[in-house]
Amino acid sequence: MDHKSFSTQFLDRVSLKRSDKIWLKAQFSNQSTRIIPVWNLKSFCMPAPDQRPIFLTPSDLDNYRKAFESSILLGVSNKRTYFAVDIDSEKFASTLCNQKNGELLDLRHVVSVLNYQQGALMTLxxxxxxxxxxxxxxxxxxxxxxxxxxGNxxxxxxxxxxxxxxxxMDPAIIVLVSSGEYCLLGSQKPWPKGMYSTIAGFVEPGENIEDAVIREVAEETGIKVKEIAYQSSQPWLFPSSLMLGFTATARSNKIRIAKNELEDARWFSREEIKDNLNQGLMRLPSKVSIAYHLIKTWYDKGDVGKLNPT
Ligand SMILES: [Zn+2]
Structure with missing residues (x-):
């Protein structure tokens, strides 16, 4: 996956078909259709190390009478229609797991091993x-x-x-702040030990996104920024964010951490990141995240090689 993970641009959302009951019914009984089941916000996947998502055909749901009425049309890709179905019966969820030799997993724990389209469909x-x-x-x-x-x-x-x-979705900014050969990364208390990432936060009502970048970085780290440049975006539906990725240059270097937001924030050189990663002292965000992409883009412009943490 690259940083465009979770974008559903490959999917025709067929919004004009959403109220066409005859078309919907025909799609829902077409065996080329794929249905993504979810139970209690858990995803059906093959067990590790495979962890492929389990997509159902309509006949898999013959014994689940609420299937069509509870289905949500996601879209069409390569002439295949995709629906989501909320399985609200624990017994039927268990039956499905047994039939497919699958298990129920937290999607956040498996997204990094899914391919791009699987990840986008599962999160949607x-x-x-x-x-x-x-x-x-x-x-x-x-x-x-x-x-x-x-269902829309x-x-x-x-x-x-x-x-x-x-x-x-809720717009949120995420920004790689640099100062000379250093970049600013922060760590939050709930994160795994040694995990550092770019600064991020929600856009407040009435704010434009550039103002949100300036405010968030200042609030969390005390750093003032300039040269704010939009890079790319990523839907991050855990639960409902649209991440808007930026780079910015620091106008000041003295960090003042907002302890209610961050556990730590530091300036890192590429060499420090490389050494810390090699020694297992530091972790970066998942490779499927826009945060990782922003860090990698900055890192790879230096002269210590390409970023590729294991
Ligand atoms: Zn009302």
Whole structure:
């Protein structure tokens, strides 16, 4: 996977088909269709070391009567239609595992071994199921909603309200700050020991994303930045972020750590990163993350070789 992991650009979202019940029904009974099952926000995968995701065919769900009505249309790719289905029966989830020799895993623990399209489909399926589950009641009036447009809209059933709720992602910035031959990396308390990453945070209402970069870096580390340049983005649906990746140059070097946000923040040279990684003293984010991509892009411009931690 590269940093574009989890982007579903290969998938035609066929939004105009979402309300076409006849087309949906035909797709859901077509054996070329693939269905991504999720139980209790866990994904069905082959056991380690394989960990391939288990995609079902419609006939695998013949004995699960809610399959079609609870299905969420994800899209079409290479003439194959993809749906997600929330398996709400522990017994049936267990039956599926036995039939497929699979097991239920936390998707975050297996994404790094999935190929690009598998990772994108699995995270989208989990996001949409989670989103539907969180929107069963109207946030405006509190009435129950009904899932519509093949699981892509939740509509309030209160005739006085009828509010439509749509899935969305939360914009967050992530930035590689450099100063000469050094880059700024931080570590958060819940992370594994020695894990360092780029500075990141959510965009506040009313803020543009460049302002969010300036504010987040200053809040978390006390560093002022300039030359803010957009690099690339990545959907990070754990649970619902859209990561907007930047580089920036420091205008000051003295770090003042916000202890409620970060456990540590430091300037690292490429040599330090290389030595720390070699000695097992440091860990970087997953190779599928935009954070890793930002660090690698900066690191590889130096003269100590390419970044390739094991
Ligand atoms: Zn309502």
């Amino acid at each position: 399926a989990q996001f949409m199921i989670n989103w539907n589950s969180n929107n069963r009641f109207c946030g405006k009036c509190g009435y129950p909603t009904v899932s519509s447009e093949a 809209v939740c509509i309030c059933q209160n005739s006085q309200c009828k509010q439509s709720h749509f899935p969305s």
